[in-house]
Amino acid sequence: MTSTEVGNPLAELFRDRYLEMVRLAGLLGADDPEDIAQEAFTRFLQKAPALDDPAPYLRTIVCNLTRNRHRHLRTIRARTPPDVPEPSSEHAAIIREDHAEVIAALAKLPARRREAIVLRFWLDLPEREIAQTMGTSVGTVKSQLSRGLAALTAAMEARA
């Protein structure tokens, strides 16, 4: 992927986690996933918190940045003529046809619900860790997952 500094813990963190953060941002619908990942690592390095496992903190930054970017995009969307295509990871990426409708349904979920779904079913995080990542309660995560799955199920059944 890239050349990094051997023996540098931050470089090792980058090596171990950077691609995950790019992909997390992408799955959350970021318009520029790598920019999100770059910004997340930059903010992490600025703070350099002493954490045994920095991955949850990085994921939290990625979620928050992506959510903020969505707000920004919504603002832009409101000012953009509807016939102008918007850049998005979903449009830019080549998605296998058999997964397209799942990803399309996922993209229609509210941001927080989408976060819970991605953290649960892509990263296989337990709900407690999802709650920590999203800065919310386990109960809210349960609710998000349950309702998110119900929405996805309904969307897929409607297409069947």
Next chain:
Amino acid sequence: MTDFFNNAGPSPVEGRLRAALHAHAEDFTAGRDAWQQLQARSQAARSQAARSQAAGNRASGGRAGGGRAGDSRTGGGSPARRLVRGRLAVPAAAAAAVVAVVVAATTLVHGLGGSPAAGHGSASSARPEPSVSATGPNAKTFPGQSELALVPPATSILSLTTGKDHASGTFWFGYNGPGFWGYQVSPGLQFCDAVGSADAAESSCIPVTALRSASVTADSSLGLVSVGTTSSPPAIYGGSVTDRAASVTAVLPDGRTYAGVVGTARGFPDKAWIVDSPQVTGTRLIFRDASGHQIADASTALVQVPAPKQPHSGAITVLHYAGGGSSGSVLAYLIGGHVAFWLGEPWPTAVSPDAAAGQPALAGMTDIAPTGSSQYPVLALGYAHANVARIVVHLPHGKQVTVRTFLPGWPGSGLRLWKAALGTGLFNDKAGMPLGLPTLTATAYDAAGHVVAQVRLGFSNFPI
């Protein structure tokens, strides 16, 4: 429940979802010069921060940072600064006391399993033997205290421990207490568990009717590691299983196996189980009967906890909120004679435990207002009978809040609603850590100033 398992494996939707996510993730790649770009970006950020710091010092001095990680409004903050609500953590000291109480009060043991499974890996060969104990319904201190207060046990309380990490699970069946405004209208008998280590536990309750749709359910909690280590915490799973089960084994993808323990206690319609293993994606849980036949191969399929559907009509807007990056409305419905509050996405519903037309003439619950504010303002919501004109909520230290009831507009219901902002600091301290369950009371007065009712306020789904 954190994770629910069943022997049918993931649902088709979950399988498609996982496959689609993993396939779609492959579409996102990192640039070849990402590390160099990051170094340049970090250097620029450091320079900018230094300039800002210098400017701040010249003006009036800096101020302390804060806020959520990655929040551009605040420039980031400590990951520890977040809302922790009841289910997540049990204070270490309390948990230690609990274990002692539960073990000392052992009255009934139906331990099952516990011997190392065939092919048991070397990593677990030195693990202590799993143990099981049970207490009567009067034990007051153990992991899951919050749930015990909300869903008092109707059975014995079962404690299971296993593994060198002292993974523990506490299990019981019970009915919602009178002050618990839960997800469901009349959920009936519920299975409750608190699963974790001596330092932290994760707990929840699920209606037995939901258990019947799956032969295995589970909560999970990551075990804690010593401060200063970087090893991954163990995964601790525990939950309910059909009473045919005699043993549980965690099987890692590389073939290592970790034996857990299955147990039951007086009054249990199903068995409970716990197992811990290294945290490895793809770990499966194998349940066997007394003859050694496999009866369940658990996967991470979520059980849909039944919750009332939001009605299409009849909504009463109780209040609008905005702040902390979120906004919305709290709505009230009358469902099957119960008052249900929709606290706004993504907050769950809160349904009155009693039919609103019955006694007492006043009922209410408290919860953290769904504003996203880091100050955790507390909100009280409730209903009262038609003759109640005002409500006084009594707060700690002699403070009180007085509000007037308002007519909800449900024809013929004879009910009024009320709402009160109770300020901050009731559930969480300034760092966001839970303070415990506050016991607040409210008094209802009629238009002439006579006391109509006085009640203790309840709690919605996840207090603290």
